[in-house]
Amino acid sequence: MSEDDKPRGEPAVKAKLPSGRGVGRSEFTPHGIGGRSRSKVSAMTAAKAKRRQRVLAGTLVVVVLASAGVGIFIATRPEPAIAITGAFGKQPKVDIPKEVVPPTTLQKKALITGKGAKVADGDVTFVNVDSYVWSGKGVKKQLDSTYKTGKPVPLQLNENVLPGLKKGLLGQQAGSRVLVQIPPKDGLGEQGNPQAGIKGTDTLIFIVDVVSTISKTAAASGTEKQLDDSKLPKVTPGEVGKQPTDLKMPKNDPPSKLVAKTLIEGSGPAVADGQVVVAQYKGQLWRNGKVFDASWKNGSLFLFPLGGQGAIKGFSTGLKGQKVGSRVMLVIPPKDGYGKQGSGEIKGTDTMVFMVDILGAA
Template sequence: MRRNRPVLAAVAATLSLTVLAGCGSTANESGAGATTGATAAVPGAGLDVVSATGPVDLKTAPKVTFAKTPVSTAEVARRVLAPGAGQAATKQDTVRVRVQIFNGTTGKLLDDGFAQGRSVDGFRLGRPDLIKGLTEGLLGAQKGARVAFTIPPAAGFGPQGNAQLGIKGTDTMVVVADVADVHTPLTQVDGAQAATPAGLPAVEFKAGPTKEPTVTVPKSAAPTETKQATLIEGKGAAVQKGQTITAQYHGLIWRDGSVFDSSWKRGAAADFPVGSGQVIPGWDKTLVGKKVGSRVLLVIPPKDGYGSSGNAQAKITGTDTLVFVVDILDAY
């Protein structure tokens, strides 16, 4: 539940690999054949002119060399620079990587995932807020591999480019990725559900764990402090501060029981960071430390929600207490 909007959408653009998220790709499924406003690729070399040396240890930045520039491809091109092992990533998987991103026209390094203070980046390839060039480039990746791939304009930022990063609408990006992990998130939470503590809303999954729950809010006054209850204890790893979680969630207003946001209703899990101030405080305070595979009930008063200003778009007033059911499917 992001602080500034009720619906979890694209992640904010930053000078990390997450700049590739939510950028409105105009590419079709193959990354080619862009729709209105597409910019043709500038004639240039492909990935055969890109090389990288150094160990794939997730600590040492590779030395990337361009034999010539510009590097420009009409579609997403991939090349394995060092082999990995294990499952090959599909759109159902989450891939954790350290990357370097280059402007293929100039060979300039745009972003270095090996820089001091940076951690491994994780991406669930089925996320709708990732541009197609990133998803397609990481498909087939294996743990321990080093892969290079291109993101042409039609599968990246489109004809408008990205001035903040110094990418023109004709520039192809080149990504070199060292793969830390490939794994498949849960698709649902399973297990016997514990009874809801007295005074908190009742939760029923009448249509099963993949459909939205029925939540019955008590007629009593809402709590003035954040309350939480683990209805199903997961068996996965505990969520760590700063990680991104994949979750299904359902949000209601205590006042009238109205639903203001629900990933279950939208039919797709959502991804968001926790413990880093990018979601409402009530989520940061309660979800860090919970285990993957858990179902959690949260009751969050205004001070840990949207504050006295509320959220007009979601019809949440400054005095509304919020109720959430959250199924934690992954943490990365």
């Protein structure tokens, strides 16, 4: 080959062959093609190579899964937490591990999620409640429990309820069991309640079963009844489920005795003495028809103990035995109302006429 036949830009390389003295040595004997011995690749070295391949392959799988957005999780022990067990409507069992620390912020959790109406601000909610004082390190003391009586109690979600409990229940659905953990700032504050044994550093725990809830805009809904008595106020038919229109007063003198007339008959149980009744009402004066008070206008449901001191005598007497869901007209003479002393614009001689919707009782 001439100089012109060589590839341009590539220098000539002379092959360096082993000398004759090394031809017989094993290091020049190709593996597996005879010779006095093979290269020393031990079984242990081969096993290490296989393990290295498996590790590299596993690492590659993890990298590929992670880059594809697939989470790689390592099992760990769950963090300790408050344990609440038991069925809805039954008194729950509460276990607080010593290592669980009271929260510094309000905590709420639906342990059982119901399918009923949602609890809203101003509603009256019928609930069963277990409540505890929690001082930390697993130490708890029960405050109260409604499960002992087997009867839910009405709870009005207004400014009179602990802020933390109200926040914990708002938006929950009837049929739910809710765990609410209330730190001092959302409960009784730094002063606590020494009489109840609650320190200013204590956390309050409430387990609440939301049985039902009544909207602050609720009204009676049932079967309408005709009222044909010219000597009593005239009722203008209104829409069922809405607040009543004003009554038109007759020209004659009012009756001297209490009168109770059912205008809409509900389908619920009859209310009895000792129960707390949830109602809406509108009150008018017989002498001029003026509306002097109305819960619908105030935006707050009215709760009172039937037969107790929370309402005038005429309310308890006239509503006893009426069914939940009913609308009742009460004509209340002074002796069953505010008496001879009257109250505010209500004179001692005034007969009052009320339209009362019975929305619940417990």
